Amino acid sequence: MSDTAAPRGKPPIFSKQNLVYQVYRFKNKPEIIIGVLCLAFLSFVVLVPLIQIIKDAFTFQSYDLAYQPDGEVGAFTLFHFDRVFNQPISRALFVKPLINSLKMGFAVTLIAIVVGSSLAWLMVRTNVHFKGVFGAMLVFPYMMPSWVMALAWLSLFKNDRIGGSEGLLTYLTGVQVPDWVAYGYVPIVFTLAMHYYAYTYLLISGALATVDSELEEAGATCGLGKWKRIRIITMPLLMPALGSAVVLTFIRILGTFGTPALLGLPVRFFTFSTQIYASINARNQGDAYVLALVLIVLAISFIWINSRIIGVRKSYVTMTGKGFRKREGDLGKWRWPATIIVILFLCMTVVMPLLLLLWESLTLIPGNYSLSNLTTYFWSGQGNVQLAYGEPGVIHNKGILGALGNSVKLGFMAALFNGALGLLVGYAVVRGRGAKLARWLEGIAFAPYIFPSIALGAIYIGMFSTSIGPIPALYGTFTILVLITVIKNLPFTSRTGIAAMLQIHQSLEETARVQGIGWFRRMFRIIVPLSMSGLVAGMLLTFITAMRELSLIILLISPGNMVLTGVIFGYQEQDMAQHSSAVTLMLVLIIITISVIVRLLSRGAGVGRLNAT
Template sequence: MVITDARPPTVPPPDAGPPRRRGRWRYRLSVARHEPTLLIGLVLILLLLYLVIAPLVAVLSDAVRVQFGDQPKTGQQPGELTGYYLWRVFRSQVSSIVFWQPLVNTLVVAVGVTVLALLLGGICAFLLTRTNIAGRKWLSTALVVPYMLPSWTFALAWLALFKNDRSGGQVGILEARGVQTPDWLAYGAVPIIVCLGLHYFPFVLLLFGNALRRLDAQLEDSARILGAGRGTVLGRITLPLMLPSLSSSTLLVFGRILGTFGTPYVLGLPVDYTLLSTSLFSAVRNHEPGITAVIATVIVVIGVAVVVADARLLREQRRFVTVGGKGAMDRIIELGRWRWPAGGVALGVFALSVVVPVVTLALTTVTTTPGVFSAENFTLKYWLAEDLPGAPGFPHGILRGTELLDAAWNSLRIVGLASLVCGVVGLLVGYVVVRSDGSRIASVLRQVSFLPYLVPGIAFAAAFLSLFAVRRGPVPALYGSVTLLVIVLAVTHLPYASRSGISAMTQLGREPEEAAQVTGAGWLTRVRAVVVPIQRGSLVTGIVLPFISGIKELSIVIMLTTTGTQLLTTLSINLIDFAYDQMANAVVLVIALVAFLATYLTQRLTRTSLASGLGG
């Protein structure tokens, strides 16, 4: 045998290295062109890092760097490191007004709202899921309606009923009829807690009700067979098993209060009752970016701590898993003669949270003097008048002129574009995470897309204001632009769309795509012809649900809009600032109608219901 080449076959010829490397890169590019999942995931990660992490880094930087115009206060040049803003917020003579008192007020309101929401939501959830309460199916849907309304709807209705002459302008219905309302009842902590509690109790109702629905009733039956009374069963069996859901509801409601702006602004401003959210807004309005950054950072830290605590509780939930037959889980308690009174209780909650606020606001828009229901007092001037004497800032009814139409158009196009972007990106996130499951890109993308949920809305708006208020490198200043509003609304609602996309893609196997790939279909063709048609329902949900939230959003947009980008929500708040209460109430009714119609159409299109887990 003649050996012509003694070199091992695994060793390439000396001149084969560069061409072989070039061949590997050509192969990888070819693979990426036909299967670009990981490449899309990498692009999404880079984009979200800039739109989620960079704003937070910018606001942190503003908290410790001298801002333009503050040289005389700090004795330093703009951009230098400083502790002035930290001292100003935490240790100065005005720190009590700027931070500490708003922090105490925020904690008081958060605790009060959480207790009220848990009380109302827990009672209603138990009645709807575990009893044969009268009107159960209808109430399961009706009691979710308060969450569809803008949160400050309740605040405006409260003012229409209880407003006194302290804040100027027209008094409320009670005061107009000779009933004196004290300041503590008209403004401040009590009305804020009641109004926010009525808004957020459906959130508890859904979480707590779905958990009750899954609870195995066999455990309660076993305890009763052994002689335990109803109180013992409730305290020793039901409540301990419901502890994870109860804790999660408590923390999430508590966390949402941090970013709530409309209700504290409307009901707290007349008596200088400030929360962290309104103190943050005051700092923005007073052009104090350093103080704004410090307060926003505190809100972010508290919000992150709340969500992290909730995540830990969810991991602990495994300790409370029960095993039982599915048929035993829907055991209904027969109320007998108490069936109708229990239905009356739930109906009363619906009346207080929906009927009373909406009817009150509607009456204020069609009466000249509140509380007087004579024929000559009814009017449509606040809706239709061409000229309103004494209202120079808004001299006509809301259906006249262009203000309402412009705000409605801005809301529809900005929120609509943001929702479309949110839905498409959410589906792409779900596609990448599921199709590249187990990869580092999938893990990072899943976490980054959820990060906006950790940040309260008004703090996130402050972070975006810090990043995009001035030009940074190739990115121009975007403050006051439609682009910035679309971006911030899309990013803040991305966690919901991405989780919807991940859930939907998890249920879609690879077989339909592989079949299309065998026929020669490229990636774009497969997505357009296979994935999108199959996931149409998920895509619609990922678009419409952010639209519903965005159309009534105030906390996120209040600091980012200008005269040219006025939305329905900011138009309502501006009318409140001018003491045009009737027109402000009319605009809120328009917002509520749009949100309700969008919710109804969503449920019809997707054949789902927000109350699907409550037995309705």
């Protein structure tokens, strides 16, 4: 093409002049390069499974032969959609469970947000006692599998509907607890809220720690009351973190399975996730994938609403080049009462479930809580064929110790890679805010969150069974476990990455750029340190979740890569209650220890100023 052919003032697309200009433009917009790279990578590891699920939802499965014996397996069909949305079974399969799940999601999110942000405010902005200890302990409930809380609830409140030994309350008072307290909606909402408030707590305390107290003082100077200051100054600044917390909590509740199954079944309270699980369990992929797609659509619209509310406003920036001060409010005469409330809260959510696990692991006959029934055999026994099929106690068990190493390795590697990826995604999304690329990236990074774990694992078998270009066949290796864990948990770090980046003003980076400092140095010297507190929180969530994950990786794991949750699954399946409690307790304690160490280290490394605890 010659220059003359081009319209005046604008060079043609492939002209040297334009190419040079475009290269220059892209070089100065690293977020576009990063965004494109992230999008390409995520498209492969997230979109391919998504397309597979969509394809399977429209494909006649062998399971469907029972309904349509003449059907051809593998052919295109609308049968699943007709069944889930249109046939009479839709009410039981889709409508009622969806309503239950939404009711559950709204209630849990509301309670979790209130509890989580109140606690965050207490820990970051007040002079409540024992902040160091409390701050760390408040995350502990999330480190336990959520069914521990549900089991604790049952042992306290169960009534004669499910028979067997009495619940503690009935045992002590003789009163039969009504069904609605013991099972179904109310206990599910309560126990889940006591588990998932941790998202809000972590995200809000991270964000709150970076809000400059001077802003609030300025409000006070202008004569604003305390509540008005919170409402028009603090709250808006916390919006990105709050939005992330709402999204993470709400969508996780829609997908959560263990607690609704345990507490809902006795009164036939079915949720969306229990229906998906039941369909997958029957290998009825048609139903399972259509229902999963509904969840994905729900989640995406939820994120869309959230990003509409947060919008493209630039007003969330709390980190600028200007002065910063953090001031703790004095609780006055409420200092001790507030402390006691936190202590009681921790007793209920941390101490009691842990004690229950410990006690269960020390009983000779499970469920018998008398003192004469206590034994340390399941911890330190050498293996006695009369007991538990001769399985040796936890500390002598080679299998358990090996699995422990694998779990920790998986948790660490997943957290590390996830942190890096989350930061890049956050950077590309926030700096490119408003552009299509950013919106796509944000959506895709979140999609794995609602994928049914087991389906993702199953699809990865096919995707990584052979080598792809330079990447060797990953199936059967440890790498694929790390990869799938990173992908599944990416929403944590991409949300926290986005929230953290929203708070960092572009001027900080621009200053460095004016001085000719390259992108990598800007990243490591400015962006990473400033977003560290949010990012550490996201990585910690990844670490915890990765350590507790099983259904995601079970199809990909080989015996040499066995993880602790796999060991627990085996014990549960074989009804070895004490072993499973002992290993669960061990898992929880290890997660707790490691996350406390990480917090101490990150504080020591200068992240402390920004770190909530």
